[in-house]
Amino acid sequence: AQSVTQLDSQVPVFEEAPVELRCNYSSSVSVYLFWYVQYPNQGLQLLLKYLSGSTLVESINGFEAEFNKSQTSFHLRKPSVHISDTAEYFCAVSESGGQNFVFGPGTRLSVLP
Amino acid sequence: NAGVTQTPKFRILKIGQSMTLQCTQDMNHNYMYWYRQDPGMGLKLIYYSVGAGITDKGEVPNGYNVSRSTTEDFPLRLELAAPSQTSVYFCASSSPPGQQTSYEQYFGPGTRLTVT
Numbered sequence: 001a002q003s004v005t006q007l008d009s010q011v012p013v014f015e016e017a018p019v020e021l022r023c024n025y026s027s028s029v030s031v032y033l034f035w036y037v038q039y040p041n042q043g044l045q046l047l048l049k050y051l052s053g054s055t056l057v058e059s060i061n062g063f064e065a066e067f068n069k070s071q072t073s074f075h076l077r078k079p080s081v082h083i084s085d086t087a088e089y090f091c092a093v094s095e096s097g098g099q100n101f102v103f104g105p106g107t108r109l110s111v112l113p
Numbered sequence: 114n115a116g117v118t119q120t121p122k123f124r125i126l127k128i129g130q131s132m133t134l135q136c137t138q139d140m141n142h143n144y145m146y147w148y149r150q151d152p153g154m155g156l157k158l159i160y161y162s163v164g165a166g167i168t169d170k171g172e173v174p175n176g177y178n179v180s181r182s183t184t185e186d187f188p189l190r191l192e193l194a195a196p197s198q199t200s201v202y203f204c205a206s207s208s209p210p211g212q213q214t215s216y217e218q219y220f221g222p223g224t225r226l227t228v229t
Binding site for chain 1: 117144146148153154155156157158161163169171172203205210215216217218219220221222223
C-alpha cells in the first residue's frame, strides 16, 4: 500500500521569495505522482502530474516538481511566490495505472506581503 | 461545461438519519470518486467507479454505499449517520487511461456535512 508524507503542515513565506513544499511517498511498485491546490472553500485543482518521462514537470503558473525515485520524493518548488499562491497544497500518489489515489495531509502555504 | 456539481452544499443530520449526497459530471468521464476531507488528514478515498455499473471500495468505505447507474451520476448514500461521518465530502471525476488528461481528477465544490 502507498502512503504520502508532507512534513510541513504550514509554510509562511514572504512575497517574491522562493518556496519548496516537500512530499515523500512510500510504495513497493511504480507510481504516478500529483500536486493539487485547494483555495478556501473550494474543491481541489490539479497543479501538475508525473506519469512517466522527464522527471521535471511544470505547471502553467510557475510551479515545478521533480520526481526523485531514489529518494522517493516529489517536492514542489516556485522561484518567486505571489500573494495569490496562498492556499493548501496536497501531494498524491497512485500505483501506475491504478485508480486508488492516496493523498498527503496537506501543506498550508501562506504568502506574506 | 459545469464540470462536477455536488448537492447539497451544506447539511446537518441527526444521529441515525440517512441521506444521499448527489454528484453529477458533464465531461463524459468514465471514472468517478468520493472522498472525505477531515482537518489535517488530507483526503481519504471512500468509493470509486470505473464506469456505469462498476464500483469498488476505497480506504474508508464503512458506513457508506454508492451506485453508478449512469456515466454522469455517482450518488453517495449514508445510512445511520454517526458523528464520525462529520466531514467535507468531495466528488471527483477523471478520464480513462490513454488520454492526455488521464489520471487528472476534477473535483466538485464539496458538501459540508455535520452529524449531531
